[in-house]
Amino acid sequence: MAYDKFNILKSSAVPLPIENVDTDQIIPARFLKATERVGFGDNLFRDWRYNSDDTPKKDFVLNNDTFSGKILVGGKNFGSGSSREHAAWAIYDYGFRCVVSSFFADIFRNNCLNIGVLPVQVSPVFLEQIFAAIDADPNSNFTVDLPHQKISIDASGAAEHFEINPYKKENMTNGFDDIDYLLNIKEDIRTFSKNTPL
Amino acid sequence: MKKTLFDKVWDKHIVQQIDQGPDVLFIDRHMVHEVTSPVAFLGLKNRDIKVMYPERTFATADHNTPTINQHLPVADPLSAKQLDALEKNAKEHGISYWGLGHEKNGIVHVVGPEYGITLPGATIVCGDSHTSTHGAFGAIAFGIGTSEVEMVLSTQCILQPKPKKMRITINGNLQFGVTPKDVALFIISQLTTSGATGHFVEYAGDVFKNMSMEGRMTVCNLSIEMGARGGMIAPDEKTFHYIKGREFTPEGADWDKAMGYWQELFTDEGASFDKEFIFDGAAIEPMITFGTNPGMGIGISKDIPTADDIEGGAATYQKALDYMGFNEGESMIGKSIDFVFVGSCTNGRIEDFRAFAEMVKGRKKADNVTAWLVPGSHKVEKAIKEEGLLEILQASGFELREPGCSACLAMNDDKVPIGKYAVSTSNRNFEGRQGPGSRTLLASPIMAAAAAVTGKVTDPRTLMNS
Ligand code: SF4
Numbered sequence: 001m002a003y004d005k006f007n008i009l010k011s012s013a014v015p016l017p018i019e020n021v022d023t024d025q026i027i028p029a030r031f032l033k034a035t036e037r038v039g040f041g042d043n044l045f046r047d048w049r050y051n052s053d054d055t056p057k058k059d060f061v062l063n064n065d066t067f068s069g070k071i072l073v074g075g076k077n078f079g080s081g082s083s084r085e086h087a088a089w090a091i092y093d094y095g096f097r098c099v100v101s102s103f104f105a106d107i108f109r110n111n112c113l114n115i116g117v118l119p120v121q122v123s124p125v126f127l128e129q130i131f132a133a134i135d136a137d138p139n140s141n142f143t144v145d146l147p148h149q150k151i152s153i154d155a156s157g158a159a160e161h162f163e164i165n166p167y168k169k170e171n172m173t174n175g176f177d178d179i180d181y182l183l184n185i186k187e188d189i190r191t192f193s194k195n196t197p198l
Numbered sequence: 199m200k201k202t203l204f205d206k207v208w209d210k211h212i213v214q215q216i217d218q219g220p221d222v223l224f225i226d227r228h229m230v231h232e233v234t235s236p237v238a239f240l241g242l243k244n245r246d247i248k249v250m251y252p253e254r255t256f257a258t259a260d261h262n263t264p265t266i267n268q269h270l271p272v273a274d275p276l277s278a279k280q281l282d283a284l285e286k287n288a289k290e291h292g293i294s295y296w297g298l299g300h301e302k303n304g305i306v307h308v309v310g311p312e313y314g315i316t317l318p319g320a321t322i323v324c325g326d327s328h329t330s331t332h333g334a335f336g337a338i339a340f341g342i343g344t345s346e347v348e349m350v351l352s353t354q355c356i357l358q359p360k361p362k363k364m365r366i367t368i369n370g371n372l373q374f375g376v377t378p379k380d381v382a383l384f385i386i387s388q389l390t391t392s393g394a395t396g397h398f399v400e401y402a403g404d405v406f407k408n409m410s411m412e413g414r415m416t417v418c419n420l421s422i423e424m425g426a427r428g429g430m431i432a433p434d435e436k437t438f439h440y441i442k443g444r445e446f447t448p449e450g451a452d453w454d455k456a457m458g459y460w461q462e463l464f465t466d467e468g469a470s471f472d473k474e475f476i477f478d479g480a481a482i483e484p485m486i487t488f489g490t491n492p493g494m495g496i497g498i499s500k501d502i503p504t505a506d507d508i509e510g511g512a513a514t515y516q517k518a519l520d521y522m523g524f525n526e527g528e529s530m531i532g533k534s535i536d537f538v539f540v541g542s543c544t545n546g547r548i549e550d551f552r553a554f555a556e557m558v559k560g561r562k563k564a565d566n567v568t569a570w571l572v573p574g575s576h577k578v579e580k581a582i583k584e585e586g587l588l589e590i591l592q593a594s595g596f597e598l599r600e601p602g603c604s605a606c607l608a609m610n611d612d613k614v615p616i617g618k619y620a621v622s623t624s625n626r627n628f629e630g631r632q633g634p635g636s637r638t639l640l641a642s643p644i645m646a647a648a649a650a651v652t653g654k655v656t657d658p659r660t661l662m663n664s
Contacts, residue, residue: 033276085343167219
């Protein structure tokens, strides 16, 4: 599925300084019953965001108007657990385009890259600086520069380089997905399949 | 060049290496279920393409299915819609489909090995993270997202950067009462839930060599819980014996040809790993978790660690304990519990039910406990009946349900109510995993059995004759 191209993103950020945020929290299993990719943003962090009677939990960050923006900043080991791509969909659908953490779970990272959410892994020290900047001013802006693989805190000018596979970077900046690539080499795949041992 | 088991299988499946990019990896076998596949099939429809090799994909309904009255129409309209979509998609594309009530129906990772879909040296994927289970046969098996499901359906390939390699070696004899589940929970407690992120794990050493195939599946199943892409164990005689004669296992000349490949599947002497861990099997105790991720586990005789003892944020740790209603420094033994769940792709196979039945035999289910015993497949259910385990269970006050994922992820009606404690043989104790507000203690089938008959957390060894 095509997604918006990612180039330079300038935005305020939403802080979620919790470690090991797993995909069951990002989107609980009971909201995985759709047969189409619509409406997942409403259930992003459902059980942290709403009480069991569906009233919003006041102290959860997504219910706090002070914080907004297209960047979600999470604690270490973000996205562990289930392979559900729905977690990445929910994040995208809610309006985030970038997730920042000091460590990501593998499948979650892949899923994000496949649907146009940029996972930016920073050092633990820089992550603390980002949280501190939001703490000092919830409206503080951050710049995520994909071409230069750099994330910066606008107020202080502090910046850090981040890694991304060059192939994935190209895809993200162009809004391409992997399926297009694979469909183009179908003949090679056919030839290869004739010689597989199983 | 010296290669690891993982290298050998991976390299055999590279269709193309993209410069500075991921490898194009050919997938031998693909399993789909109703929850993570509909959007992928929709993608195919939008592109107007068909499944490239339908004979390499197998569909079963499991995540969303009721575990009672499966002969009746599914009551939840959303679940019913997903199940219908799977059936329709499978038919349209000519894929084997084992729907609700079908004799081969069951949890994807249980039925794969049962019918010989799972083979040594194969690449196996599924839109479910516990696909790592199939690594028990020496396969490279891992969970994928829905976009990747669409890739495999349409091209039988996915793009993957080659993971790093880790080896976990455990020698020595396991103590009495220590099961494969305990070995896995022990490893995760040592490595933490992110300790193997970016890596593919090979399990080596006597402990895994001596394990049954089902035990190996339990261990490989839980690889994902330490962040690994997957885990694998080199195939041996036990593996070949297990797969021989199953429906989708190659036969005759094809078997011989495959065997030529399979016999090469071991890590060469001197091959290198990015990370290695070595543990002493004799040091492992029966394990139980006390927190909200599978790394928060302890030997049953130990106390809940204090925040100072653990790596990671104290606030996050405290949040987990608050959720569970536990305190630092407490013992788990004697804590009252409300539910017991035996099942899932981690511990829902026949050996698990044998172990559970042996422990409860001649005892009674505690009155304060609701027990859900859910076989991983119809084949397991049948074996439970044929082996006479059902009578033992019933005599002790237990009932057997019909196969499915059930309370492992609580997408169906099998939900643990808010605030209640469940001793569960499944794989995740995340907040709300077994129902909103549920509190999960992960453990082995015998620990679950001990809890089921005593109504509280109990060291299973105290109920066993050594
Ligand atoms: S039993 Fe649990 S972990 Fe296994 S496939 Fe089903 S939902 Fe996934």
